[in-house]
Amino acid sequence: MDSKYEVVIGLEVHVQLTTKTKIFCGCSKDFGQQPNSQTCPVCLGLPGALPVLNRQVVEDAIKTGLATNCQIAPRSIFARKNYFYPDLPKGYQISQFELPICEHGWLNIETEELGKKRIGITRIHMEEDAGKLLHAAGDSSSVDLNRACTPLLEAVSEPDMRSADEAIAYLKQLHQIVTYLGVCDGNLEEGSFRCDANVSIRPWGQKELGTRAELKNLNSFRFIKQAIEYEVERQIEVLEEGGSVVQETRLFDAEQGVSRSMRGKEEAHDYRYFPDPDLVPVVVADEWVERVRSELPELPAAKLQRYRDDLGLPDYDAGVLCAERPIAEYFEVLVARHANAKLCSNWVMGEVLRSLKEKQIAIADCPVSPELLAGILQRIADNSISGKIAKTVFEEIWQTGKTADQIIEEQGLKQVTDSGAIEAIVDAVIAANQGQFEELKAGKEKLIGFFVGQVMKLSKGKANPGMANQLIKKKISE
Amino acid sequence: MKISREEVEHVARLARLALQPAELEALTEQMDAILGYVEKLNELDTEGIIPTAHAVPMENAFREDLVKPSIGIERAQQNAPSKDGSCFKVPKVIE
Numbered sequence: 001m002d003s004k005y006e007v008v009i010g011l012e013v014h015v016q017l018t019t020k021t022k023i024f025c026g027c028s029k030d031f032g033q034q035p036n037s038q039t040c041p042v043c044l045g046l047p048g049a050l051p052v053l054n055r056q057v058v059e060d061a062i063k064t065g066l067a068t069n070c071q072i073a074p075r076s077i078f079a080r081k082n083y084f085y086p087d088l089p090k091g092y093q094i095s096q097f098e099l100p101i102c103e104h105g106w107l108n109i110e111t112e113e114l115g116k117k118r119i120g121i122t123r124i125h126m127e128e129d130a131g132k133l134l135h136a137a138g139d140s141s142s143v144d145l146n147r148a149c150t151p152l153l154e155a156v157s158e159p160d161m162r163s164a165d166e167a168i169a170y171l172k173q174l175h176q177i178v179t180y181l182g183v184c185d186g187n188l189e190e191g192s193f194r195c196d197a198n199v200s201i202r203p204w205g206q207k208e209l210g211t212r213a214e215l216k217n218l219n220s221f222r223f224i225k226q227a228i229e230y231e232v233e234r235q236i237e238v239l240e241e242g243g244s245v246v247q248e249t250r251l252f253d254a255e256q257g258v259s260r261s262m263r264g265k266e267e268a269h270d271y272r273y274f275p276d277p278d279l280v281p282v283v284v285a286d287e288w289v290e291r292v293r294s295e296l297p298e299l300p301a302a303k304l305q306r307y308r309d310d311l312g313l314p315d316y317d318a319g320v321l322c323a324e325r326p327i328a329e330y331f332e333v334l335v336a337r338h339a340n341a342k343l344c345s346n347w348v349m350g351e352v353l354r355s356l357k358e359k360q361i362a363i364a365d366c367p368v369s370p371e372l373l374a375g376i377l378q379r380i381a382d383n384s385i386s387g388k389i390a391k392t393v394f395e396e397i398w399q400t401g402k403t404a405d406q407i408i409e410e411q412g413l414k415q416v417t418d419s420g421a422i423e424a425i426v427d428a429v430i431a432a433n434q435g436q437f438e439e440l441k442a443g444k445e446k447l448i449g450f451f452v453g454q455v456m457k458l459s460k461g462k463a464n465p466g467m468a469n470q471l472i473k474k475k476i477s478e
Numbered sequence: 479m480k481i482s483r484e485e486v487e488h489v490a491r492l493a494r495l496a497l498q499p500a501e502l503e504a505l506t507e508q509m510d511a512i513l514g515y516v517e518k519l520n521e522l523d524t525e526g527i528i529p530t531a532h533a534v535p536m537e538n539a540f541r542e543d544l545v546k547p548s549i550g551i552e553r554a555q556q557n558a559p560s561k562d563g564s565c566f567k568v569p570k571v572i573e
Binding site: 041 | 543
């Protein structure tokens with residue numbers, strides 16, 4: 001990227017909550033139902049219908065605010081944001097303007113390029129979503145109001161990010177937090193976690209922010225990165241050619257990898273916010289905040305640190321295991337039953353996650369439960385089976401649901417640790433590979449791997465590889 | 479004047495009102511009078527008073543997160559001038 005300019009990014013994230021019902025009415029908010037089947041006078045915006053706030057939305061807002069180091073406002077109010085659009089039946093969106101429920105938060109991020117950094121969160125407020133416009137062919141559009149009135153939290157960051165990578169790091173962390181809290185399912189494609197990016201550039205050292213463009217329609221982390229990088233290049237080009245950046249909303253087209261201006265929205269927004277007379281103030285007492293605080297789960301950042309410091313896991317392992325709460329939960333059940341955290345980590349990151357990915361299964365539905373996996377690790381630890389046989393046992397458990405001990409017993413997989421029996425196999429292997437054995441004796445040490453491999457093969461994986469290794473060495477010196 | 483003709487035009491445009499020049503004239507005068515009347519409030523000393531967000535001294539009117547039956551597509555569409563299956567049909571919106 002051109003080093004003449006500093007990139008400035010601020011992000012607005014819309015987090016759709018996992019409540020059962022909408023924010024101001026009792027309609028279900030299930031995704032993918034028949035259009036308009038989940039509507040009532042409130043979310044249709046019929047005259048005279050009165051909104052009543054869903055308590056769970058306030059609860060989720062407090063949770064999210066605490067997890068992002070925000071101050072929770074003792075008193076907050078709802079406001080009407082006025083504009084006309086066919087997906088907004090009332091002609092205004094109920095949102096928060098002055099006095100949002102959460103303010104002055106922050107998250108610490110870390111990127112390879114720029115290291116550790118604190119990103120400010122200006123505010124997180126509660127609001128309702130709009131409906132969905134389906135653009136049919138011809139001269140009409142169709143409106144589905146099932147999504148209208150769905151509860152959202154909007155988290156607005158400070159313009160603290162200086163690269164697409166920092167923006168992604170912030171977003172991933174926020175995504176991780178809301179999914180850990182369970183307030184959001186985190187599905188970017190279905191629009192449960194939506195991001196708009198405000199991007200501007202300025203010459204290094206300039207204090208004032210450059211004119212920004214707002215990027216919309218970003219529904220994957222990859223697209224967000226692409227869109228920001230494209231936008232920075234575009235703005236540099238505009239400035240280098242002596243032009244100036246226009247404040248506008250731009251839609252990113254992921255297929256073409258370009259963004260285009262959303263014409264028709266260039267008229268400055270004039271939302272005429274005012275307090276919604278239909279909704280009374282939300283007062284959150286300290287006891288409420290403290291109760292929610294005491295019920296927060298261990299958050300990813302704290303978990304990561306604990307895995308590193310208390311369990312002694314490498315950064316990489318801790319990162320993978322903490323990435324999603326269900327993975328961390330699986331790991332924790334396992335490590336509670338088997339003390340070797342690194343062995344547990346290797347198996348979860350290896351066999352478990354790989355098999356789940358191959359078979360497209362969620363970890364919560366993993367056929368090999370952490371309890372069953374602990375049974376395998378136990379047998380590795382006490383030398384009953386080798387790591388290689390353990391993988392066979394793992395697959396067998398996956399298929400049958402039996403315990404490790406049952407499978408080892410039934411299939412006679414117990415490792416041979418009788419040195420006499422292994423020595424007999426070693427002798428057989430040497431007899432069959434005289435030439436290589438002479439070379440090994442002559443000092444071609446890497447051939448030892450070949451011999452151990454042959455012993456394992458002949459014993460169908462049951463020989464203890466360490467003992468095989470020692471016995472082969474003994475034969476060399478004989 | 480508390481409000482200009484341009485401001486009234488702007489507000490009318492935001493409200494999607496098509497006003498004739500004579501109406502604009504009359505409305506500007508009326509809105510000016512209303513603002514003049516409301517201005518009387520500025521005579522009050524409101525130092526240290528929390529801005530009133532709601533006329534009724536009440537807070538925390540909540541409902542629990544429990545699903546209630548929706549009214550059904552047929553009733554939802556009852557007043558719709560135009561339909562497309564179970565959707566409302568509106569003039570094409572171009573983004």
